[in-house]
Amino acid sequence: MQGELLFFMQFLLSGLSMGSIYALVALGFVLIYKSTSILNLAQGEILMVGAYICLSMTLDFGLNFFASFIITMVFSVILGLAIERLVLRPLIGEPIISVIMVTLGLTYILRGVVIMLWGNDIRQFNIFPEEPVDLWGVKLTYLYLWSMGISLLLLTGFAIFFKYARTGIFMRAVADHQTASQSMGISVKRVFAISWCIAAVVSSIGGILVGNIGGVGVSLSYIGLKVLPAVIFGGLDSILGAIIGGLIVGVLEFLTAGYLDPYVPALNEVFPFIVLVLVLMVRPYGLFGTEEIERV
Amino acid sequence: MAGEVVIEIQNISLAFGGVQALIDVSTKHMRGEIFAIIGPNGAGKTCLLNCISRFYNPQKGLVIYKGEDITRVSTHSIAKRGIARTFQNIELFKGMTVLDNIKLGRHSFLKSGIFSDIIYYGRTIREELKLRNEIEERIIDLLEIEAIRKQVVGTLPYGLQKRVELARALAMQPEVLLLDEPMAGMNLEETEDMARFILNVNSMWGVSIILVEHDMGVVMDISDRVCVLEFGRKIAEGSPRDIQGDPKVISAYLGQDQKTYSRL
Numbered sequence: 246m247q248g249e250l251l252f253f254m255q256f257l258l259s260g261l262s263m264g265s266i267y268a269l270v271a272l273g274f275v276l277i278y279k280s281t282s283i284l285n286l287a288q289g290e291i292l293m294v295g296a297y298i299c300l301s302m303t304l305d306f307g308l309n310f311f312a313s314f315i316i317t318m319v320f321s322v323i324l325g326l327a328i329e330r331l332v333l334r335p336l337i338g339e340p341i342i343s344v345i346m347v348t349l350g351l352t353y354i355l356r357g358v359v360i361m362l363w364g365n366d367i368r369q370f371n372i373f374p375e376e377p378v379d380l381w382g383v384k385l386t387y388l389y390l391w392s393m394g395i396s397l398l399l400l401t402g403f404a405i406f407f408k409y410a411r412t413g414i415f416m417r418a419v420a421d422h423q424t425a426s427q428s429m430g431i432s433v434k435r436v437f438a439i440s441w442c443i444a445a446v447v448s449s450i451g452g453i454l455v456g457n458i459g460g461v462g463v464s465l466s467y468i469g470l471k472v473l474p475a476v477i478f479g480g481l482d483s484i485l486g487a488i489i490g491g492l493i494v495g496v497l498e499f500l501t502a503g504y505l506d507p508y509v510p511a512l513n514e515v516f517p518f519i520v521l522v523l524v525l526m527v528r529p530y531g532l533f534g535t536e537e538i539e540r541v
Numbered sequence: 542m543a544g545e546v547v548i549e550i551q552n553i554s555l556a557f558g559g560v561q562a563l564i565d566v567s568t569k570h571m572r573g574e575i576f577a578i579i580g581p582n583g584a585g586k587t588c589l590l591n592c593i594s595r596f597y598n599p600q601k602g603l604v605i606y607k608g609e610d611i612t613r614v615s616t617h618s619i620a621k622r623g624i625a626r627t628f629q630n631i632e633l634f635k636g637m638t639v640l641d642n643i644k645l646g647r648h649s650f651l652k653s654g655i656f657s658d659i660i661y662y663g664r665t666i667r668e669e670l671k672l673r674n675e676i677e678e679r680i681i682d683l684l685e686i687e688a689i690r691k692q693v694v695g696t697l698p699y700g701l702q703k704r705v706e707l708a709r710a711l712a713m714q715p716e717v718l719l720l721d722e723p724m725a726g727m728n729l730e731e732t733e734d735m736a737r738f739i740l741n742v743n744s745m746w747g748v749s750i751i752l753v754e755h756d757m758g759v760v761m762d763i764s765d766r767v768c769v770l771e772f773g774r775k776i777a778e779g780s781p782r783d784i785q786g787d788p789k790v791i792s793a794y795l796g797q798d799q800k801t802y803s804r805l
Contacts, residue, residue, distance in 0.1 A: 418634050418645055425632040428594060429645050429713065430620025 254383045256503035257496060262389040263458075264495020265396035267472050270451040271487035272403060273444035274476040279420040280440040282341060283333065284481070286348045288448055289469015290355035291328075295321050295449025296456035296465055297363055300370060310372050317449055325445030329438050356463060367462035392454040399447065400488055407484065412439060420482070478521045480534025489532065494521075545572040546605075547717055547749050548593060553602035555588055555773075562588040563599065564773040570717070575743050575750045577760045579784075580770035581793060586753040587629055589770070590719050593751070594626050595619050606717075625715035627706045629722045629753075635695035639686060639705050640677075642694055646712030647673045673712075680711045683745075684738055700731040707738065711748075718742070720752045724759055732756060736763055761785065769793065 270292060277285045298320050302313030332351060336344045373391065377384040407413040418426045419436040427433055455468055472491065479490025494517045502513035524532065548570040555563040563585045570576045578586045591597040593604055595616040604612045606622060614622075625646070634642050647670075681687055684704050689697060694705055703723060710718055723739065724732045736759050742748050754760050760767060761781040769777040769784060771793040777784055784790055 414641075414645065417637070421634040421636055422632050424596065425628070425634065427596075427616040428620060428626050428628075428632075429709070430617050431645075432615070432617040 251382050252503065253500075256499040258380075258383055258385055259389060260496035260499030261492060262385070262393035262396075262495070263499065264492035265393050265400070266451050266454050266491075267468075267475055267495050268400060268488040268491030269396045269447045269454075270468060270472040271476045271479065271491040272400065272484060273448045273451075274472065275479075275481065275484050275487040276416075276440045276444045276447075278476075278481050279484075280416055281333070281437050283344050283348065285444065286345060286469070286473075287328075287351040287355060288444070288472070289466040290352045290359075291321070291324065291445050292448040292452035292455075292468055293359060293461075293463065293466040294324065294355055294452075295445075296452035296461045297359055299449075299453045300368060300456060300461045301363065303370065303372070304368065310370075314453065317453065318446055321445040321449040322442045325441035325443075326438055328445075329441040333437075333441075334434070352466065352469075356466060359463060365463065367460040367464070369460045370457045373457060388454075388457050392458070395450065395454065399450065403443075403447075404484070412436075416440060474518055474521045478524055478531055480531030482535055483531065483533035486531055486533030493517075546570070547572045547607060548751070549603075549605040550589070550593070551603040551605065553589070553592055553599045553604070555585075555592060555597055555599045561773050563592070563770075566602075566770070566773070566775050568768050568775060568778060570749060570751055571766075572716075572749050573743070573747055574765040575739070575752060575763055577752045577754060577764035577767045578770060579754065579757070579760055579767060583772075584770040585773040586770055587721055588773075590626065590721050590751065590753055594624060594719055620713055623714075623716035624719065625710035625713040625717075626719035627703075627710050627721060627723060629725065631699070631702045631706055633694045633702060633706055633709070636693065638691055638693055639697075639708075640690045642705055642709050643677055643680065643712045646709050647677070676714065677712055680708050683741060684708050684711075685734075700727050703727065703731075703735065704738070707735075707742075711742065711746075715748060717749045717751065720750060720754075722753055722755060724754055724756045732759060739763060 270288060273288050273291075274285065277283055277288075295317050299310075299313045299317040302308045302316050303310055306313075308316070328351065332347060333344065336347060373386065373388040375386065377386045378390060407417060415426070415431045416436050416439065418429065418431060419433055423433055426436075451468070452465060456465060459465075471494065475490035475494040476487050477490075478493070479486025479488070497517040497520055498513050501516040505512045505516065528534075546569050550566060550568045550570075553563050553566045554561070566585070566589065578589060580586050588597060592599050595611070595614065599612065602612070603610055606624065609622075611619065611622065634645065637645075681690060684707060686701065686704055686708060689701060689705075694702060697705065707720070707723065720739070724735050727735065739750060739752070740763055743750050752760070752764065761784075764781055766779065767777075767781050767784045768775060769787075769790050776789045776793060777787045779787070
């Protein structure tokens, strides 16, 4: 491949691998929103906690990366369950806005706990080899390839899970209609708990991947803020939308970095959101979201 | 078959704040019968159904199902006990196809769990699924919805959605079926179809039916017994013929001193 195209492909592929991580985190948002209609603002903090646990297991306790990964997953399940049971279940029946504010409070608590336990420094994993792989001229690090691979694998896995597994079908049913699900013998509480578990697990995996790329620090939690517009962009209640929204934000971010940053520095942090705002002006319910039709 | 009490309501009282929705209502539902609950708007008919299907918690009284007190069991466990229901305003999974909606009725019967999903295909489960498929086919045949089985529910006309909701409830193979205004908003032809389905389900499969309905013609035609509520109180119970002649019922519907009317 020659010059221009190569340059484009380089940023496109990097963007896609970053975007696939965003998509993973976005999936967490959508799962919780769909089944419980709560927007979980603490998603980014759950991601950060996951990254810290994995880092701590690898560096402080000297476990190998795979073992730390598994431990982090187990911990995420427990964290998800704990948040659902201790923080959100007592709030069932309260106005949605209060519940969302509680998740905002949760962000400060989780951030505070992380700083208490691990301090404020940014630390590196340094597990994957630095030298890039050459794909027909496009150079990607192993880390990016792994991120893309793992994310795509998980996203496909979940797509199949929602389509065919019984628990997945239950989750769709509850998202669609809670009282009807109850009358069909589906335990709505159980579905809520499972949603939180899965959301915590995918966020933690996202955290570990991003943490490997840019280092683990408290600033990781801002990924949550970056993914939130991607989710809204794709449609808060659409899993497909979340995935595509995540990918688009990743790609836009990297393409802007490649093409526009030389003229306007650091535009790549902002540009995806300018596009999101424009899209939302045309489609307020997001690309794939359900259009709310109120019948009077 | 007859004579055995399936659901017994003992002195149920239900209030929302200061509004008394049900006051000291008691009644019995026998196995195999079609039992209608009627009454003017706001009489508490749906509230009574919601107490049986555990959406509401009555402040006083008991709901006994086959000798077991189910007044405080969890809502989702009602389905597993064999009580299925339909709703006044259709509550289907609108994003799914007709067949998926019906199949959801089967799921609560299998032991569920994420891990059993993964090791799903044991031999017994496969046989169970095969049996379930046959049952679902029979339901689809009976309710005459073969043609729409692959369609997304949200796109169907109202009358068909009502039918799909009944099919979904039947897929749970209930012993008792609670129908909340199954004919509401239907035209004459659709109403007659629905009445025929209800009678078939009752006579062919022996499902006991509790029915809330406003269409008096239908209620009097298909019910074995009728219970009348007014402002949360039971004012009469008996055969359709008795009810039609009951002065309390007539005054509830038509106001007092209107004896010349005999529309009931």
